Amino acid sequence: MIALRPLLLAGTLALAGCSLAPKTVLPAPPVPQSWPVGDAYLLQSEAALPILSYRSVFTDPRLQALADQALANNRDLRVAYANVAAARAQARVSRAGQFPEIGISAGAGYADSGGTGAGNGGGSGDFSLRGGITAFELDLFGRLANAAESDRNSALATEAASRTVRLALIADLAGAWATYGADRDLLKIAQDTAANARENVRLTKARLDGGVAPRTDLRQAEQILATAEDAIAAQTSAIAQDENLIRLLVGGDVDRALLPAGLAEVTPAIVALPAGVSSQVLLRRPDVIEAEYRLRAANADIGVARARLFPTISLTGLLGFASDALGSLFDSGSFGWSAGGDAAATIFDAGGRRAGVAVTEAQRDAALAGYEGAIQTAFRDVADALAVQGTISERVRAAAANTEAAADTARLTDARYKGGVDSFLASLDAQRSLYTARRSEITTQLLLVNTRIALFRALGGDSGAGSSTP
Numbered sequence: 001m002i003a004l005r006p007l008l009l010a011g012t013l014a015l016a017g018c019s020l021a022p023k024t025v026l027p028a029p030p031v032p033q034s035w036p037v038g039d040a041y042l043l044q045s046e047a048a049l050p051i052l053s054y055r056s057v058f059t060d061p062r063l064q065a066l067a068d069q070a071l072a073n074n075r076d077l078r079v080a081y082a083n084v085a086a087a088r089a090q091a092r093v094s095r096a097g098q099f100p101e102i103g104i105s106a107g108a109g110y111a112d113s114g115g116t117g118a119g120n121g122g123g124s125g126d127f128s129l130r131g132g133i134t135a136f137e138l139d140l141f142g143r144l145a146n147a148a149e150s151d152r153n154s155a156l157a158t159e160a161a162s163r164t165v166r167l168a169l170i171a172d173l174a175g176a177w178a179t180y181g182a183d184r185d186l187l188k189i190a191q192d193t194a195a196n197a198r199e200n201v202r203l204t205k206a207r208l209d210g211g212v213a214p215r216t217d218l219r220q221a222e223q224i225l226a227t228a229e230d231a232i233a234a235q236t237s238a239i240a241q242d243e244n245l246i247r248l249l250v251g252g253d254v255d256r257a258l259l260p261a262g263l264a265e266v267t268p269a270i271v272a273l274p275a276g277v278s279s280q281v282l283l284r285r286p287d288v289i290e291a292e293y294r295l296r297a298a299n300a301d302i303g304v305a306r307a308r309l310f311p312t313i314s315l316t317g318l319l320g321f322a323s324d325a326l327g328s329l330f331d332s333g334s335f336g337w338s339a340g341g342d343a344a345a346t347i348f349d350a351g352g353r354r355a356g357v358a359v360t361e362a363q364r365d366a367a368l369a370g371y372e373g374a375i376q377t378a379f380r381d382v383a384d385a386l387a388v389q390g391t392i393s394e395r396v397r398a399a400a401a402n403t404e405a406a407a408d409t410a411r412l413t414d415a416r417y418k419g420g421v422d423s424f425l426a427s428l429d430a431q432r433s434l435y436t437a438r439r440s441e442i443t444t445q446l447l448l449v450n451t452r453i454a455l456f457r458a459l460g461g462d463s464g465a466g467s468s469t470p
Contacts, residue, residue, distance in 0.1 A: 060269030073251025080162035087155035132318035146303030157293035181260035187235035194228035285460030311345035381458035406437035
């Protein structure tokens with residue numbers, strides 16, 4: 001019988017390493033191995049895309065300073081970091097469940113059996129000091145190990161989710177910073193148009209008073225002025241709202257010296273990322289990483305549910321000293337110990353445990369579909385951004401050419417009107433066209449910048465360099 005003990009111990013240890021969780025096998029990314037090509041995409045580089053920090057993409061020191069402030073103060077990011085801390089702590093709780101819990105207790109008591117008092121020898125004392133292991137579960141089927149693995153992967157998924165929040169925060173801040181610059185330009189256009197319209201109203205009124213121009217010319221000039229004044233008010237409100245958004249993202253007051261005066265300062269400060277890289281780079285996007293860890297956690301949950309189909313075995317052990325006199329508490333005759341074990345198994349539960357396995361398997365299938373869906377969504381995000389980036393330079397060139405032509409037309413038409421060749425209506429139409437062309441050019445330039453920001457966000461390549469993460 002003694003010879004069998006090593007064999008039994010070896011068998012117990014082997015069973016303790018058993019896991020009923022299925023192996024996590026990540027599917028091949030359900031997207032093409034390269035980005036789309038063609039006129040809209042303009043393959044620019046075959047080199048692998050480097051992992052970039054936001055400092056290498058957003059190069060203006062003012063924007064970097066705002067980003068640093070946002071990473072330190074933004075409330076959404078603080079919530080994300082707190083969630084990470086909670087998930088890590090929960091993983092440690094689950095891990096601790098795999099180890100025995102050791103406790104110690106001490107006690108002392110006195111009983112008077114005859115009511116004559118302690119001094120007359122009618123009472124007795126009882127002293128004890130005990131320590132041991134209480135209800136340590138042998139993890140023969142990997143229930144505790146898989147529960148710890150599930151919580152560990154959930155913590156890693158939560159950490160990846162916090163990086164998604166961080167990436168979105170930086171991208172949103174860059175977008176708000178660029179929009180502020182664009183709105184400053186649009187305000188300047190409205191102010192220039194209003195100044196020109198006021199001069200036209202003054203000249204037209206003088207011509208009307210002199211009997212040269214009809215009253216309709218004056219009313220049309222006043223319409224142009226009213227439109228420009230309305231645009232000034234609207235752009236003033238838009239700039240204030242831009243500041244409010246930046247203040248919210250940063251999590252505090254913003255020094256206006258850190259804000260751009262116009263898109264001319266924004267465009268060179270946000271560099272373009274290369275296209276034509278392998279679609280495998282999507283696997284480092286935080287949301288894709290989060291989906292992968294959710295899938296791994298779901299697989300571990302299956303192991304937990306399967307282990308519940310089997311009996312649970314718990315061991316208890318106790319050793320210590322007990323004596324009726326404190327002075328003899330630690331004598332050899334006062335020492336004692338005990339050990340035991342319990343096994344429990346559910347005989348009938350109307351299929352509840354097997355249904356629990358089916359639930360976890362269905363959740364695993366949903367997590368697998370979510371993982372593949374995250375990759376497909378990421379692929380489309382990048383492909384859409386590349387499609388715009390491939391043609392945006394031509395659109396910017398065309399918008400600039402349109403503005404130049406509209407400005408020349410407005411100058412020529414105004415000269416012809418003053419020379420009595422064209423009507424005042426033709427001059428006003430030319431001014432409207434110039435106003436529209438200038439606004440359209442700003443919108444197109446902002447689209448160029450936003451496309452670069454969108455590509456930075458879609459690739460998820462921010463390594464976190466240059467920031468302090470709690």
